Amino acid sequence: MGYVIYGDRRSGSAIVELCLAAAGVAFEFRRVPLEGDTQLGEAYRAINPMGRLPAMLLPDGTVVTESLACALVVAEAHPDAGLMPPIFSPARAEALRWMVLLAAELYPAVTRWDYPARFADDPAGVGARAMAETRRIWSLLDAALKPAPFATGERFGVLDAQVAVMSRWSNGPGAWVDAHCPTIAAITHAVATHPPVAEAYHRHFGPR
Ligand SMILES: N[C@@H](CCC(=O)N[C@@H](CS)C(=O)NCC(=O)O)C(=O)O
Structure with missing residues (x-):
């Protein structure tokens, strides 16, 4: 299994998707339509109890939520992509x-x-x-x-x-x-x- 992103068009999942694209990493996109408040339903809340997009599954199945946390995890997992300036700089x-x-x-x-x-x-x-x-x-x-x-x-x-x-x-x-x-x-x-x-x-x- 690779990365999975739960998101929607124009939503915060775009932040994480851009970071994955910069790192050249493929992912599966699972759409959770904000229209109709699908994100507040039981099925998605089982992944992110906050009922907010995005959520990310790591290849080992770990769930990450909060857009900035997701993006930083991608940056750490793919240091060659240079998604963060050098440490202590x-x-x-x-x-x-x-x-x-x-x-x-x-x-x-x-x-x-x-x-x-x-x-x-x-x-x-x-x-x-x-x-x-x-x-x-x-x-x-x-x-x-x-x-x-x-x-x-x-x-x-x-x-x-x-x-x-x-x-x-x-x-x-x-x-x-x-x-x-x-x-x-x-x-x-x-x-x-x-x-x-x-x-x-x-x-x-x-x-x-
Ligand atoms: N602190 C969260 C905020 C996420 C958030 O508010 N996402 C919006 C989409 S861009 C959302 O899911 N809104 C639906 C809602 O609040 O019901 C993060 O950074 O991921």
Whole structure:
């Protein structure tokens, strides 16, 4: 058995799929449609009790959930792919900082935006504030990163996969991220046109 990814189009599974593509590793994709809330059903919760995509099965059958954990496991299992900057390097410290910000702060804000009724009796207010929070985070990341052409240098890595995928969710009305965050848009373009991962990117987000 090889890797198995549970995911859906345009979902967080894309982050892990891009990392696997960069490592040149084949995987089986098992679709769990978000439309209709299949992820909340008993069958999928047996794999991820949180009822969230993605989940990943390792070749030995180990279950990994949480998009960042999945991507880091892929990076560790395939070090030659260079998905993380070298250990103890300044670039790695920077990458870890922004990777955790995206996973721990931005992703939950996207959830509040996507599912505001889970969080309050005034869903519209929650959704609007969550959108504002994602824009605040993209703006600060846009100011901090100096792509060359990827987020921390010449090599595609886990942070690039997060930026490219999550910025598509937060683009929103008027393609806000692309219009206001040129650095984020440039990194996304670099990912979308990077041959090892372009096909996986386009599978989720279409041509760019
Ligand atoms: N912390 C989780 C968040 C995962 C998440 O929220 N995934 C979304 C899809 S992109 C989801 O499954 N949403 C469905 C739901 O919340 O019911 C991770 O990083 O994997």
